[in-house]
Amino acid sequence: MSTVNRRWYSGMASSEDWWAVWLGMILFLAGFMSIAGVDLVGWMAKTRTWVDFSPDNVLQPAGAAYAGWGPWASLGMTYAVFTILTCAGAAAMRLDVRRFFLGWTILFAITWLTWIIGHEAHLKATPNDFDKYGIEWGLSLGGGASYLLALVVGLAIGNFVKPLARFLEEAAKPEWYIKTAIVFLGIKIGLMSMEAAGFAFELAMAGICAAFAAYLLFWPIMYAAGRRLFSLPRQWAAVLASGISICGVSAAIATAGAIRAKPVIPVMVSMLIVVFAMVELIILPGVYAAFAPNEPIVNGAALGLTIKTDGADAAAGAILDELMRATEAGQGWQEGWILAAAVMTKIWIDVFIGVWAFVLALIWIYKVERSPGQLSIGLSEIWFRFPKFVLGYLLTWFVYLGIATFIPDLIEAAKTGAETVQSPMRKMMFMLTFVSIGVITDFSKLRGMKRLALLYGGGLLFIIVPLGYFIAWVFHRGMLPPTTG
Amino acid sequence: MDMIVGHNGKEWVATGGGVEVRGCNWEELDRTLQQRLAEQGMLSEGNPVQVCMRFDMDGLPRRLHQYSSHYFNRIVRFSV
Numbered sequence: 001m002s003t004v005n006r007r008w009y010s011g012m013a014s015s016e017d018w019w020a021v022w023l024g025m026i027l028f029l030a031g032f033m034s035i036a037g038v039d040l041v042g043w044m045a046k047t048r049t050w051v052d053f054s055p056d057n058v059l060q061p062a063g064a065a066y067a068g069w070g071p072w073a074s075l076g077m078t079y080a081v082f083t084i085l086t087c088a089g090a091a092a093m094r095l096d097v098r099r100f101f102l103g104w105t106i107l108f109a110i111t112w113l114t115w116i117i118g119h120e121a122h123l124k125a126t127p128n129d130f131d132k133y134g135i136e137w138g139l140s141l142g143g144g145a146s147y148l149l150a151l152v153v154g155l156a157i158g159n160f161v162k163p164l165a166r167f168l169e170e171a172a173k174p175e176w177y178i179k180t181a182i183v184f185l186g187i188k189i190g191l192m193s194m195e196a197a198g199f200a201f202e203l204a205m206a207g208i209c210a211a212f213a214a215y216l217l218f219w220p221i222m223y224a225a226g227r228r229l230f231s232l233p234r235q236w237a238a239v240l241a242s243g244i245s246i247c248g249v250s251a252a253i254a255t256a257g258a259i260r261a262k263p264v265i266p267v268m269v270s271m272l273i274v275v276f277a278m279v280e281l282i283i284l285p286g287v288y289a290a291f292a293p294n295e296p297i298v299n300g301a302a303l304g305l306t307i308k309t310d311g312a313d314a315a316a317g318a319i320l321d322e323l324m325r326a327t328e329a330g331q332g333w334q335e336g337w338i339l340a341a342a343v344m345t346k347i348w349i350d351v352f353i354g355v356w357a358f359v360l361a362l363i364w365i366y367k368v369e370r371s372p373g374q375l376s377i378g379l380s381e382i383w384f385r386f387p388k389f390v391l392g393y394l395l396t397w398f399v400y401l402g403i404a405t406f407i408p409d410l411i412e413a414a415k416t417g418a419e420t421v422q423s424p425m426r427k428m429m430f431m432l433t434f435v436s437i438g439v440i441t442d443f444s445k446l447r448g449m450k451r452l453a454l455l456y457g458g459g460l461l462f463i464i465v466p467l468g469y470f471i472a473w474v475f476h477r478g479m480l481p482p483t484t485g
Numbered sequence: 486m487d488m489i490v491g492h493n494g495k496e497w498v499a500t501g502g503g504v505e506v507r508g509c510n511w512e513e514l515d516r517t518l519q520q521r522l523a524e525q526g527m528l529s530e531g532n533p534v535q536v537c538m539r540f541d542m543d544g545l546p547r548r549l550h551q552y553s554s555h556y557f558n559r560i561v562r563f564s565v
Contacts (some may be wrong), residue, residue: 004489004539005555015554095547096526175551249552253545257557260511263492263545270549309552361557376560384555440548 004385009460016176019089021392024183026085027421028396031187034417035403035410041417042066043081045074045112046424047119047146051133058116058304062420078428079108089176096170103171107439111431114153118146126326139437143427144322147315150431153279154438165439172436174311175229181429182314182343183392188336188422190400194411196482197401202345203337206335207301213347214305215356217467218245231453234368235261238360239269240452244459247350248273248308254353254385258361259368271445272456277312285320289327296324297479300338304345305468306460310402311437317342318430338482345472347390354385425452486527486536491544492558499538502527519563533564 005011007345012018030040042063050057059071066074083104090100118124121133123145130138139145158165165172193200222245226237238259243252256266284307288299300317307313321338346449361377369375403414446453488501496507497514504521508514518536522528540556 003542003554005542005558006487006539011554016551017554093550169548184544234518249549253549253553253556257553257555259541260557260559263556264494267546267549270552281519376562378558378560380560384558 005380008380008383010384013092014094016093016173016386017388019093020176020183020389022085023085023089024186024389024392024396027398027425028183028187028392029420031417032399032414034415035413037413039063039065039416039420041420041425043069043074043077044420045071045078046140047115049119049121049129049133050116051121051135054099054272058119062424063416064182071252075112079105082108082428090171099167099170101171103168106168107171107222107432107435110153110435111150111428114149114435115146115428115431118143118149120145125332128331129420140324140326142322144319144326146431147319147434150434151438154435155278155441156438158439158441162442165442168436168439172439174433174437174440175309177429177432177436178311178314179387179389181426181433182310182347182389183396184350184422184426185314185336185340185343186393186396186427187400187418189340190397190404190419191415191422192334192336192340192482193397193401194404197404199337199479200340200481202425203218203341205299206479207304207341207344208348208474210301210305210345211352212292213471214349214468215246215352215474217471221245221463221467225463226455227460230451232455235259235265236269236452238264240272240455242356242360243269243273244308244456244464246308246356247310247346247353248312249278250310250350250385250387251308251353251356254357255360255383258357258381259364268449272449272452273308274441275443275446276456276460277307277309278437280307280465281316281319281437284465285316285323289320289323293324293327293329295473295477296320296330296333296338296481297341298344298469298476299324300341301345301476302469302472303342304349305472307342307346307466310346310350311433312340313346313429314343314362315434332483333481334484341476347387348392350387351390354382354386357385358382369477381436401417486534488536488538489541490538492560515561515563518561522563526560528563528565530565533562536561536563 033040042061042065044062045059046061046062048058055071059075061069061074086104087097087101091097119137121140122138125133125138126140219241223237223241226232226240239252239256242255252266254270292299299320303316304313307316317339324338325333358381365375403410486502488499490499496509498507506517506521508517522534529533538559
């Protein structure tokens with residue numbers, strides 16, 4: 001049986017991208033029922049900052065209606081619901097469901113364990129909360145402690161326990177988890193837009209301008225560097241330029257497809273992208289937070305322009321959000337806007353990949369292969385390459401923005417369910433992304449790719465990161481997240 | 486005419502409509518397909534054939550599907 005795209009609805013039941021929409025929408029609708037006075041998502045387990053370990057101190061159900069459930073019932077229900085939903089998705093995607101189930105269970109356990117440990121007060125609490133928890137010192141990492149811990153555990157498995165990493169590969173799907181989290185993030189941005197619609201609009205517009213500028217600058221520079229400095233063949237240079245300049249693996253595949261390159265090219269380039277995205281994820285949030293503590297939105301947008309997979313970008317945005325809000329300057333900033341800056345810029349880049357690949361395909365046929373008249377390209381190619389999870393993200397965003405604008409009386413009721421989906425559920429998907437992205441990143445894969453790795457690493461260091469930061473600064477400078485209270 | 490196309494590591498392979506053709510590059514694949522269509526009487530003067538070659542995503546490693554679920558659909562017109 002083959003997997004081909006024939007109709008506009010091809011892949012709706014069988015691709016990770018669409019399943020991020022379905023998973024996101026199912027839980028969005030469940031949360032949305034709170035406008036009818038029914039809390040269908042309050043069973044979701046939620047972590048608490050703790051000093052003395054006990055189940056009651058570290059976990060609780062998210063919804064007030066489920067307060068009597070206790071930590072174990074809540075965590076059990078969380079596992080049951082998400083296991084059923086993800087296994088249904090795995091079956092529809094023709095994955096090995098038994099292997100997925102076992103892998104998912106292990107990832108779920110690692111996720112919650114690291115999440116709970118990362119909420120220990122000495123790791124998480126910010127200085128102004130030290131008295132509240134009765135502690136005298138702390139690393140003040142905010143929620144970033146859990147994310148970093150999850151990443152470290154994932155990387156340790158991916159690089160030092162390879163048989164386990166191979167076993168977990170069936171369930172370690174960072175792009176699926178992060179795309180689902182981004183659908184949930186739409187709810188959060190919808191809620192935030194209720195109070196700061198102007199800022200959200202400004203952020204979206206600045207993001208689209210920055211993404212457009214990055215498209216125009218990054219690709220030609222990297223293509224020229226590949227051709228002239230490293231003498232790469234045209235197809236390799238084009239695929240690598242897209243991977244490093246646009247949206248990573250998706251762009252490498254889209255470009256390779258547009259120019260009908262042999263599959264081995266995007267396969268090789270994707271290894272570079274995944275490994276270097278991990279390096280960026282580890283280094284950039286800390287560097288940006290340290291060197292530009294007063295430019296949180298520029299820092300977030302710069303991540304969106306420079307980190308090339310959705311998973312690593314959103315993960316880095318989440319760490320940056322936590323690190324910057326844990327500093328003295330960021331104490332009053334609302335949670336989520338720095339992350340939103342990272343994700344929004346990246347989403348604009350993702351959205352236009354189909355159009356870019358279409359344009360490139362035309363250039364390739366008319367200028368490179370010079371076979372006009374014989375070959376043609378369907379406009380459907382743009383749709384097939386469109387990232388479908390963006391539809392879920394925009395829908396959830398606009399639904400909550402619509403409620404605030406047209407039926408403000410429902411805001412409080414809508415928030416009850418929405419808060420659970422956009423906070424503990426979204427954060428759990430982020431945590432799963434951190435663990436999974438670590439599991440699938442094997443640094444030893446760079447062996448034997450010296451020349452390509454040199455071009456990719458040099459391109460990131462000397463072109464993409466500095467130029468990306470400059471573009472982010474041009475369009476976002478001076479923007480600060482709305483403050484709490 | 487609809488065909489499914491993939492790459493076996495050495496050459497492109499297109500199958501469909503009772504035809505299987507191979508080529509080290511696209512030019513060779515198209516030339517072979519054109520000959521085969523003509524031999525089978527499916528292509529003649531004034532009777533052009535449009536072939537849609539859809540890439541089989543199973544030809545890309547499963548781990549890459551989460552990043553993109555589409556490689557390409559290639560439309561070629563053959564005429565005598």
